[in-house]
Amino acid sequence: KQEVTQIPAALSVPEGENLVLNCSFTDSAIYNLQWFRQDPGKGLTSLLLIQSSQREQTSGRLNASLDKSSGRSTLYIAASQPGDSATYLCAVEVASGSRLTFGEGTQLTVNP
Amino acid sequence: NAGVMQNPRHLVRRRGQEARLRCSPMKGHSHVYWYRQLPEEGLKFMVYLQKENIIDESGMPKERFSAEFPKEGPSILRIQQVVRGDSAAYFCASSPLYGSSGYTFGSGTRLTVV
Numbered sequence: 001k002q003e004v005t006q007i008p009a010a011l012s013v014p015e016g017e018n019l020v021l022n023c024s025f026t027d028s029a030i031y032n033l034q035w036f037r038q039d040p041g042k043g044l045t046s047l048l049l050i051q052s053s054q055r056e057q058t059s060g061r062l063n064a065s066l067d068k069s070s071g072r073s074t075l076y077i078a079a080s081q082p083g084d085s086a087t088y089l090c091a092v093e094v095a096s097g098s099r100l101t102f103g104e105g106t107q108l109t110v111n112p
Numbered sequence: 113n114a115g116v117m118q119n120p121r122h123l124v125r126r127r128g129q130e131a132r133l134r135c136s137p138m139k140g141h142s143h144v145y146w147y148r149q150l151p152e153e154g155l156k157f158m159v160y161l162q163k164e165n166i167i168d169e170s171g172m173p174k175e176r177f178s179a180e181f182p183k184e185g186p187s188i189l190r191i192q193q194v195v196r197g198d199s200a201a202y203f204c205a206s207s208p209l210y211g212s213s214g215y216t217f218g219s220g221t222r223l224t225v226v
Contacts, residue, residue, distance in 0.1 A: 034214050043203060043219035044155075089155070093215075097143055097207065099157040099168065100215060 002027045006090055006103035013080055014111050021075040021106045023090030028068045031096055035064050035075050036089040038105070044089065048075070080110045116141075117186075118204050118218035125225050131191040131198070133221045137206030143167075144187045145215070146179060149201040158202075161187060194225045 003026045013019055023033070032051045036044040048057045048064040050073065056065040063076040077084060087107045091100040117136040125131050137144050146158040157171040161181035172179065176194075181187040191198055201222050205215040 032214070036217070041222075044205075044217040046214055046216065049214040091155075091215075097160075099145060099160055099171070100147075100155075100205070101157070102147075102155040104154040 002030075002092060002094060002101045004090060004092055004101050004103040006088075006106050008106060009104065010107040010109075012109040012111065015080060015082060017080050017110075018076070018078050019080055019108070021077070021088050021090075021108070023073040023075070023103055025071045025073075025092050025101075027094065028071050029094060030068065031093045031098070033064075033066055033073050033090065033092050034100070035062075035073075036091065038087045038089060040086075047088075077108075080108075082110045082112050084108060084110050116204055116206050116216050116218035118202075118221050120221060121219065123221055123223045125194045125223065127195055127225055128193050131194050131223055131225075133189040133191075133202050133204075133223070134186040135189070135204030135206075135218060136186040137204075138216050141206035141208050141216070143207045144181050145205045145207075146187075146189050147203045147205065149203065149220075151200070155203065158189070191223075194223070196225050199223055199225045 005024050007022045034049045035047045050057050050066040061078040066073045087105040089105045090103045144161045147155045149155045159172050159179045160168040176192045178190045201220045203220045204218045207215050
């Protein structure tokens, strides 16, 4: 059974700091991994999708890496801003079109 | 492209009533997934549907919950005889038929049972 863990559960940083969020999964046979952002009381916004054959994806100040063999992914946020404050969720898909298994999320607060 | 549309955004039901949650997938998407997020918990898979077919319902509670995705119209998640423990945010996601460009989520329906 696939399990996804995210560390830390919560993180508070001053504005401008670079930070790393961690995600680990127990079964390395994944199809892809997706990072989402969730604002309080809102839905999920997709940030980055990494296919199993890829090592990383970048979008603006965000960079996500994937190491399938070790069952790990990291989300790197450069030059954090207060607007980045949200819960960040990691989810893995084990086969095309199958369900997503989510981690519990990292609640990020960026202080001005 | 309107994205994944869920309605209502908020739903209040008294214990014992029925709740119906609707989800219209993105245009061109034929896979629909329902997830539940209980207060202070992560998202848990409930059911995966294609048009007129339930593909995987292993995450659905055995009683009171049902889902459908008819040939025409939105997908419906139905909860009969709601109880306080059903209070949660229910999210719908959709994806294309072939390949995987990731999932697109709706804004969710927040169900409160009073």
